[in-house]
Amino acid sequence: MPSTTDRPLRIIHSEAALGFAGQERRILKEMRAMRERGHRVELICRPEAKLAAAASEAGIKVHKLPMGGFMNLVRGAPKVRRILREGRFDILNTHSRIDTLLAGLGARLAGTPLIVRTRHLTNRVNSMLAYTWVPHRVSAVSNYVRDYLIERGVPAGKVETIYSPITLPPAGIRSTLREELNLPPEAIVVCCVAILRATKGHRELIEALRPLMQDRPQVHLVLVGNGSPLFEQLQALIAEIGLADRIHMLGFRHDVPNILAGSDIFALATQKEASGTVYVEAAAAGLPVIGVDVGGVSEMVRDGETGILVPSGNIPELRAALETLIDDSHLRACMGAAGTRMARVEGKFSLAGLAERTEQVYRTWLAQVDVGATG
Numbered sequence: 001m002p003s004t005t006d007r008p009l010r011i012i013h014s015e016a017a018l019g020f021a022g023q024e025r026r027i028l029k030e031m032r033a034m035r036e037r038g039h040r041v042e043l044i045c046r047p048e049a050k051l052a053a054a055a056s057e058a059g060i061k062v063h064k065l066p067m068g069g070f071m072n073l074v075r076g077a078p079k080v081r082r083i084l085r086e087g088r089f090d091i092l093n094t095h096s097r098i099d100t101l102l103a104g105l106g107a108r109l110a111g112t113p114l115i116v117r118t119r120h121l122t123n124r125v126n127s128m129l130a131y132t133w134v135p136h137r138v139s140a141v142s143n144y145v146r147d148y149l150i151e152r153g154v155p156a157g158k159v160e161t162i163y164s165p166i167t168l169p170p171a172g173i174r175s176t177l178r179e180e181l182n183l184p185p186e187a188i189v190v191c192c193v194a195i196l197r198a199t200k201g202h203r204e205l206i207e208a209l210r211p212l213m214q215d216r217p218q219v220h221l222v223l224v225g226n227g228s229p230l231f232e233q234l235q236a237l238i239a240e241i242g243l244a245d246r247i248h249m250l251g252f253r254h255d256v257p258n259i260l261a262g263s264d265i266f267a268l269a270t271q272k273e274a275s276g277t278v279y280v281e282a283a284a285a286g287l288p289v290i291g292v293d294v295g296g297v298s299e300m301v302r303d304g305e306t307g308i309l310v311p312s313g314n315i316p317e318l319r320a321a322l323e324t325l326i327d328d329s330h331l332r333a334c335m336g337a338a339g340t341r342m343a344r345v346e347g348k349f350s351l352a353g354l355a356e357r358t359e360q361v362y363r364t365w366l367a368q369v370d371v372g373a374t375g
Helices: 022-036 050-057 070-087 097-110 143-151 177-181 202-215 230-240 256-261 277-284 315-327 329-345 351-374
Strands: 010-015 040-045 061-064 091-094 114-119 137-140 159-161 188-193 219-224 247-251 265-268 289-292 307-310
Touching (some): 010 022, 040 050, 040 070, 040 097, 114 351, 177 219, 188 256, 202 219, 230 247, 277 289, 277 329
Parallel strands (some): 010 040, 010 091, 040 061, 137 159
16 A cells, blocks of 8 residues: 555544534635545534535535434444544544544544644633544644643644635625725725624724724724624614714625725734634735734734734724724735735645645654554
């Protein structure tokens, strides 16, 4: 049999989540990108998972297993063992605690050469078993997450950062946003794209912008994203402060590139972020970005070059950053151009870059665990 250094890899992912948010979208992007490089990719997930439908639609083979609870673990691990042995997989890549325990145990029983756990979040890890005992190696979506895992006990030599990719928006989009909102030609649009939850900082962004909007009638804020009950709460707040005609809540949208193309500034005051690739997506659209220096955001925003980073919880500095970009069109253009170069020319966050980096890390790890097993 050819070694894993010179043949396509056989890779299977597992995910226990039922939704289809950033983590699940990253998994699907990775599977498709690796398939395009010639590797074989399959998926293990729950029957009712939205990722199952999306992967099947993309032509990826899906193995459906109930997950969660002791009995599903007992019944599921032997099934995973059979799937992995029959498919002769080189790699199992798990993504959540439940599937790491179930699929990881099955992979250990099957003797799968490499078991990888990917950590997508910044939340505190309660049990490190899913990062130390079960997998051979761990990947993280940012250096911030990697450093946290090392601090919690994962050996530094066994964890690598693999950044999540973005899908580049088409160049030269003619946006319909300003026509949709009936904005005047002189309008300056600040845009925020994020699920509506408290940690994303929508209230803080509105608080920072409020006095600037009172003094500058040309400034508008566009909020893209949904989530109850915050959507209704923000609507009430906006009406209360008398800015309902200039703070536009668009809910969930499928045309985010169109909205970014019609904006002048991207701002997200998130208080917790594992990586924050939405900043890179905004930069790719030519927008200067404003972010809070938390988690992996500083790895996505080059402070003073592609945007401005402000300290966490500091409304005056957030307001000052917004004021600087609102009042300086030349700086907006320079930062927007720098962000476009970072996202479109360097390729650090491209799908091709993700696949190349993932393959390189996988092959290195396979060589390491093979040496460890035989040495």
